[in-house]
Amino acid sequence: MHRTHTCGELTISDLGKAVILSGWVQKSRDLGGMTFIDVRDRYGVTQLTFDSADDETLRSKAKELGREYVIKVRGMVIERESKNPKISTGEIEIKVTDLEILNPSALPPFTIADDTDGGEDLRMKYRYLDLRRNPIRNNLILRHKLAQETRKYLDGQHFLEIETPVLIKSTPEGARDFVVPSRMNPGEFYALPQSPQTFKQLLMVSGFDRYFQIVKCFRDEDLRADRQPEFTQIDCEMAFVEQEDILNLFEGLMKHLFKAIKDVDLGEVPRMPYTEAIRLYGSDKPDIRFGMQFIELNNLLQGVGFPVFDNAELIVGIKAEGCASYTRKQLDALTDFVKRPQIGASGLVYLRCNEDGTLKSSVDKFYSPEQLELWAQAFNAKRGDLLLVMAGEADKVRKQLSELRLEVASQLGLRDKNIFAPLWVMDFPLLEWDNESGRYHAMHHPFTSPKTEDIPLLSSNPGKVRANAYDLVINGTEIGGGSIRIHDRELQSLMFKHLGFSLEEAQKQFGFLLEAFTYGAPPHGGIAFGFDRLVAIFAGLDSIRDVIAFPKNNSGRDVMIDSPSPIAVEQLVELGIKTS
Structure with a gap:
């Protein structure tokens, strides 16, 4: 023993x-x-x-x-x-x-303790040692508990956990596929699934009206802190439902998880149209733990001879409460922040509402004291507040100000990881224009149903068509997204047409789905949650790496096992990829 x-x-x-x-x-x-x-x-x-x-x-x-x-x-x-x-x-x-x-043990390359002296690269190389540390181990225990509670809740809602294939067909939409050569079918390839999307829709056609799977998915895309080449999602689909049914049921899942794991009562989850999220926060995944909503200022600030504002498509700003005391050094640091290549702004304008009642801006020579007062009134600013304003092309400047908003909130301690602010973002555009390819692409995927009242716009103004789609955002992170699906063959064929598919291409790529729709497809819809991101939110982490047992680095490499790596010439020959 x-x-x-x-x-x-x-x-x-x-x-x-x-x-x-x-x-x-x-x-x-x-x-x-x-x-x-x-x-x-x-x-x-x-x-x-x-x-x-x-x-x-x-x-x-x-x-x-x-x-x-x-x-x-x-x-x-x-x-x-x-x-x-x-x-x-x-x-x-x-x-x-x-x-x-x-x-016995060799001397470990870093201290195996909560506060280790090992850098990330070293800990990734010796991940089996890193996993002995309490923080990493506790993250994986948390991951296990979230998975078990998810299964418990969905089982109680009559969902069936059904596995779908991992070797599937490559499709042209979405991110790049990871492809797998077929030895038995020379010159042909499988793809690893970016999502079980078509299979879960086929399960609805098959009569399994409530499906879920905690499933591995794969995307060959550039990596960052919340992205890995292989990731896990809670994948769900329901038949004979409308959007409201899905929102209520999966809002219930989130409430269950937060109560069971963190003893937090999440409360009702507010809803916001996509257009409002963009207008007020410059983002389709706004962090609503704090205010700083955008105020548009074109009518107030244009036409006075300040070229940056006069030539801008949009002038927009935020109010940083209590920040009028920011020093010139701090303001310069914020300006440098928005000028970083990742953000790309040309500059930043500010207005201080000083405690003595005076107003001081970085563009005083263009605006009279009376005009500055109107500026402050537009923000409902009080003494001690700081107004930060940016101008430029509308879409770009909203994204830039969104990044500045998050940075200022972080500096002010407003992004408390122990506070959870969920939000449903609704009514996304169905299509988005891609200048590079010169055509529309599906914002979510080609199977998303348009709003019924917007279907006539598909022919006349496709960019204005709204999708029956919804995302769940928590603390500024997109946790999950889904939609009501198209279940009618004719509408699905029309959707493929507007996405630039010829009849032959649509039949070649998705003929199996179109044919399935001729055999009595029920109305259906679903959602998928990024499980790694969800665990990271619960763990209070910005990166998903430390909630995954064996993650990849920013280059998509597993430095522990040295993967990816070359394979033998004999294997390549056998696969028909390289001849001897």
Whole structure:
């Protein structure tokens, strides 16, 4: 027997028990005639004691132990003299009578502790060691609990968990596919799924009216903190439903998860049209934990001879409450922030509403005191407030000001990770124009249903057509998105036409779906949640890497196993990719 108990379960009620523990050496301390060893497993830490007065040989053996040695000990549970209230086993220790080294350990390349000295690259290379640390382990335990609670809730709502294929057909819409060559079909390729979209719709046609899957998906796209080449989503679909049914049911899922995992009552989730989100926040995923809504100023600030404003398509600003005391250095830093290449603004204009009632702007020579007063009134500004204004091409300047809004909020401590502000963003455009390809693309995917009243606009003004689509945003992060799907063959064919598909291309790519729609497809819709992002929100993290057991780096590489990597020429020949 390797253990009778874990390293996290023994308490004062176990005094006098003979026990066996196994685990890793966390640290050791030699204090005169006593040696103390902390032994760790995933359940916790227990202190071991070795007394030279009882067994000098045993104590000498204990003194030889290094960090991360795997050991097995037998001993008696005794009360600890110097108690540690920070750990569950802090009232007891084990007086060791036998020690066995199960496996020695090389010196780890970084300290395996909550506050490690290992950089991210080093920890990624030795991820199996990083996973021993409490923060990473706790994130994976949290991930497990979220998955179990998700299954519990959806099972209670009569959903069936059904697996869909991983080797599927490549499609031209969306991000780039990862492709897999077929040995048995030379010159042909599978694709790894970006989403089980068409399969879950086919399940609705099949009569499985409530489907879900916690599923791996793959996208060959540039990476960032909240994006990985392989990711997990909670994928769901329902038949015989309208948009309201889906919003209510999955709002219920979020409420269940927050209550079960964090004991947080989420409350009712507000809803906002896409156009309003863009107008007020410059983003389709606004962080509504704080205000700073956009105020448009064209009518007020144009036509006075200031070229930057006079030539702008849009002049728009935000109010930073209590920030009039910002120094010139701080204001210059904000200007430098918006000028970064990632944001691309040409500059920033400010107006201070000083505590003494005076107004001071960076463009005083163009505006009279009376005009500055009107400017302040437009924001309903009070003494001590700072107004930050940007101008330029409408779409660009909204995005730029959105980034500035988030930066200022972060500086003011308004983005508290212990506060959760969910929001449904609704009524997205169905299509978006792509200048590079010279045609419309689906903003979500080609199977999203247009609003019924907007269908006539598909022919006359496709850019104005609204989608029956919705996103769930929490704290400025898109957590999930979905739509009511097209279930009519004729409408789906029309959609393909407006996306630039010829009849032959539509039949080649999606003929199976169009044919399925001729056999009684029910009205249906669904949603998919980014599971990694959801876990990161619960864990209070900005990056999803630390909620994934074995993530890739920013280059899409697994530096631990050195993947991707070349394969043998013989394999390439066998796949018909390279001839000998």
